[in-house]
Amino acid sequence: MSRMPGAVWRPVVNAHKNGVLEHRGLVLHVQDGNHSPYGYFNNPAKQVSSDFWVSTTGRIEQYVETGVDYAFAQHLGNPYYASVETEGHPDIALTAAQVEGVAHIYAWGNSTFGWPLHVVDSTTQPGLTWHGVGGDAWGGHPHCPGDKRKAQRGRIISRATEILALETDGEPSIDLGRLITLTRSNLGAAQGHPAYPDGARLVEGALHAEGLLDNISTDGDFECLTITAYAAWQRRLGYEGAEADGVPDHLSLAKLGRRHGFTVTA
Numbered sequence: 001m002s003r004m005p006g007a008v009w010r011p012v013v014n015a016h017k018n019g020v021l022e023h024r025g026l027v028l029h030v031q032d033g034n035h036s037p038y039g040y041f042n043n044p045a046k047q048v049s050s051d052f053w054v055s056t057t058g059r060i061e062q063y064v065e066t067g068v069d070y071a072f073a074q075h076l077g078n079p080y081y082a083s084v085e086t087e088g089h090p091d092i093a094l095t096a097a098q099v100e101g102v103a104h105i106y107a108w109g110n111s112t113f114g115w116p117l118h119v120v121d122s123t124t125q126p127g128l129t130w131h132g133v134g135g136d137a138w139g140g141h142p143h144c145p146g147d148k149r150k151a152q153r154g155r156i157i158s159r160a161t162e163i164l165a166l167e168t169d170g171e172p173s174i175d176l177g178r179l180i181t182l183t184r185s186n187l188g189a190a191q192g193h194p195a196y197p198d199g200a201r202l203v204e205g206a207l208h209a210e211g212l213l214d215n216i217s218t219d220g221d222f223e224c225l226t227i228t229a230y231a232a233w234q235r236r237l238g239y240e241g242a243e244a245d246g247v248p249d250h251l252s253l254a255k256l257g258r259r260h261g262f263t264v265t266a
């Protein structure tokens with residue numbers, strides 16, 4: 001999953017293949033100009049690009065395989081954060097349509113990569129940050145995206161949170177704590193398992209649909225085969241070694257839920 005539904009896909013040459021190292025979040029930029037930067041980003045002599053661009057009318061263009069390849073937007077920050085350029089100038093606030101567009105990008109990044117739903121002023125902490133905070137190491141653009149746009153990041157996050165809640169409205173939810181207790185009791189030799197049939201069935205149904213689990217038990221247990229299948233799901237997401245132990249964790253369960261219609265509560 002590296003292309004965002006709803007964004008216009010316009011791949012450019014200025015991208016580093018398989019260069020992404022971490023999914024820390026998104027960096028807000030200002031274009032300091034108008035009209036799509038596609039031609040500029042697709043010119044190898046320029047060595048400039050971004051993951052996304054949002055026009056003043058809310059049009060979203062995507063230029064690289066976000067989360068896999070990185071764009072040339074914030075120098076040493078490129079392997080760690082995705083980037084969004086916003087049409088217009090640093091002394092002018094984002095339009096409502098732009099706030100909405102960036103919020104949709106962030107909501108997609110939250111469900112796809114686990115970008116946390118908060119604002120940071122940092123080059124290391126996960127969240128929605130801004131270009132200038134990186135100083136010279138990030139290319140030396142202290143006035144990108146400008147104070148007005150920086151101040152709109154809180155609104156972008158709250159709108160992204162609303163978008164995610166609307167998308168999952170009415171879906172069943174799984175209590176992660178109960179599921180973990182159930183899984184651990186099955187890994188141990190304890191007599192008499194704590195039952196959580198609703199949660200276990202949702203997860204088993206999802207693992208079955210992913211082709212990782214042949215048989216779905218009906219007793220609400222979280223059996224060895226289910227734990228093995230869950231570990232395979234974790235490995236599919238890139239978990240390695242002891243990380244893929246088959247015990248559900250928030251990120252892997254939330255990703256499974258996004259694909260199979262359930263949400264996760266702590």
Ligand SMILES: [Zn+2]
Pocket residue numbers: 028029030073131141144145
């Ligand atoms: Zn910038």
